[in-house]
Structures are given as structure tokens and as C-alpha cells.
Amino acid sequence: MVNVLTKADDYKRWRDDKFANALTELDDYKVEIRDPFKLSQAEKDKIHTLCLCANFVIFKIQPHDSYESAVISINTQLGLTNLDAHLFVKNQGLTHITQSTDKNQREFIPYTNKNLAWHTDGYYNPIEQRIRAFSLFCVRPALTGGVNEWIDPQMVYLLLREDNPDIAKALTHPRAMCIPEHKIYEKVRRVASVGPIFFIDNLSRTLSMRYTQRKKNISFLDSTETKQAVKHLDALLNTQTHYHFKHLLRTGEGLLCNNVVHKRSAFNDDKDSPRLLLRGRYFNRIN
Numbered sequence: 001m002v003n004v005l006t007k008a009d010d011y012k013r014w015r016d017d018k019f020a021n022a023l024t025e026l027d028d029y030k031v032e033i034r035d036p037f038k039l040s041q042a043e044k045d046k047i048h049t050l051c052l053c054a055n056f057v058i059f060k061i062q063p064h065d066s067y068e069s070a071v072i073s074i075n076t077q078l079g080l081t082n083l084d085a086h087l088f089v090k091n092q093g094l095t096h097i098t099q100s101t102d103k104n105q106r107e108f109i110p111y112t113n114k115n116l117a118w119h120t121d122g123y124y125n126p127i128e129q130r131i132r133a134f135s136l137f138c139v140r141p142a143l144t145g146g147v148n149e150w151i152d153p154q155m156v157y158l159l160l161r162e163d164n165p166d167i168a169k170a171l172t173h174p175r176a177m178c179i180p181e182h183k184i185y186e187k188v189r190r191v192a193s194v195g196p197i198f199f200i201d202n203l204s205r206t207l208s209m210r211y212t213q214r215k216k217n218i219s220f221l222d223s224t225e226t227k228q229a230v231k232h233l234d235a236l237l238n239t240q241t242h243y244h245f246k247h248l249l250r251t252g253e254g255l256l257c258n259n260v261v262h263k264r265s266a267f268n269d270d271k272d273s274p275r276l277l278l279r280g281r282y283f284n285r286i287n
């Protein structure tokens with residue numbers, strides 16, 4: 001799919017395939033996993049096929065003593081081995097997404113009970129640390145809220161381009177979105193990240209997306225086309241199409257995806273059993 005951005009015929013073929021294979025009921029994307037330590041060929045095939053069509057699946061496993069080991073095992077069997085071991089990763093490589101009491105960690109919205117706006121994971125990362133897949137697994141849901149919504153980024157691109165090719169094109173500009181460097185006490189913790197919103201990923205050769213809807217500390221290319229295009233993108237994300245999905249993950253359920261664009265609603269915890277999700281981020285894709 002290298003040429004879908006530039007070659008009209010390649011784009012049309014890909015678009016027709018994508019629409020023909022798109023399923024619009026969430027139940028069609030659910031996979032029950034019998035044994036997380038030994039996926040059957042049928043389970044693997046189903047996950048791969050669904051990820052090829054829409055870049056995600058919802059999986060479910062039976063109650064287990066060590067959800068961390070189970071999730072790592074599933075991901076590994078699907079080829080997700082290139083784990084992003086970032087700042088808050090725990091011992092097995094998964095991050096605990098829960099309300100944190102740590103002052104430094106609470107500066108990052110995922111570790112609070114606030115809502116998260118539409119984004120792809122690692123949108124601020126340099127190319128060599130691009131997040132291509134992630135899993136989000138529920139150990140305990142919140143008392144109320146904490147609902148996830150997502151849409152396949154390839155479908156977002158397609159819907160925008162079908163509506164107006166100029167909008168889609170503006171979002172592929174190599175300087176469309178910039179996240180300035182992050183400094184703490186004059187020390188650069190993360191260099192500036194400048195790049196397109198939609199692009200062909202150099203490693204997987206697939207159409208991918210980097211985006212965040214938060215507007216603080218983000219700048220867009222100073223052109224009317226880009227600004228208009230971002231408005232259209234936000235409007236599309238904020239509506240409901242047949243390709244938007246919404247789900248409250250329950251204990252034992254997880255979302256596995258090729259970094260779909262997603263959001264989370266605010267939540268309230270039962271203080272004795274706070275919401276806990278395990279997140280794994282990977283530099284490679286589910287293929």
C-alpha cells in the first residue's frame with residue numbers, strides 16, 4: 001500500500017477493498033481466547049484477519065492469577081515482541097494505567113481519572129521509537145466511566161479523502177504537526193517532533209497516523225489548508241460513523257490494535273478497587 005497516497009489507481013483499489021471488508025458491528029471484532037499461553041491457529045488467524053481489515057480486535061480471556069503474564073504471552077505469540085520500555089513500565093514490560101498518587105506521574109493525564117481526547121499513542125515519539133501497536137487490557141474497570149472509543153486511522157484517512165482529497169493531502173504534509181521539545185529544569189527530556197499526521201510508515205509500509213486532539217503544546221503548520229484540514233479531522237473524529245467503536249472494557253477483556261486513534265472518558269473509582277488497565281506499546285505491528 002506504499003502508493004495509496006500518491007497513485008490514484010492504487011488508492012481506488014485499496015479504498016474499494018477497505019470498504020468491502022469493513023465490519024461495522026463490534027461483536028464481529030471479538031475473539032475469545034481459550035488459553036492465553038497457547039493460542040490456537042484459528043484464534044491467531046482470526047486476530048490477524050481482523051487486524052488486516054480494521055487494525056483492531058477485542059479479546060477476552062478467563063479469570064487468571066497473573067493477567068500480566070497472560071497478556072505478555074498473547075502479545076508475544078502475535079509477534080508483538082518489540083516492546084517500548086518507557087518511563088512508567090513495570091517489571092514485565094506493561095504499564096499500569098491507573099490513578100497515580102505519584103506527583104510526577106500525575107502530570108500525565110493517563111494516570112489521572114480525567115478524560116483523554118482523541119490521540120494515537122506515542123504521537124510525540126521520534127521515528128525510531130514510533131508506536132505501531134498497543135494492547136490495553138482491563139484488570140478492573142472503574143466504578144463509573146472510563147469508556148474507550150476508537151476508529152481505524154486508515155478509515156479516517158479514507159473518509160476524509162472521499163469527502164475532499166485536498167483535506168487528506170494537507171494532513172500528509174511533512175511538517176503538518178509539531179510537538180515542541182519537552183524541557184525540565186532547562187534539560188531537554190524529549191526533542192521536538194515534527195511530521196505529517198498521515199504517512200506511509202517506513203518499516204511496515206502501511207498507512208499510519210500520528211495525532212493528538214489536545215491543543216496545548218502542539219502547533220500545526222501555519223497554512224490555511226492545514227488548519228482547515230485539522231478542523232475537518234477533529235469534526236470527523238467527534239461525529240459518529242459506522243466505523244467508530246465504543247466499548248467499556250470489563251475484567252478479562254482487552255483491545256489489541258495497530259495504534260488506532262482513540263480516546264477515553266473520565267471516570268470515578270471505587271477507592272478500595274481502583275480502575276486498572278495494563279498497557280503494552282510496541283514498535284512493530286500485528287501482521
Ligand SMILES: [Fe+2]
Nearest residue numbers: 119120121262
Ligand atoms: Fe492512548
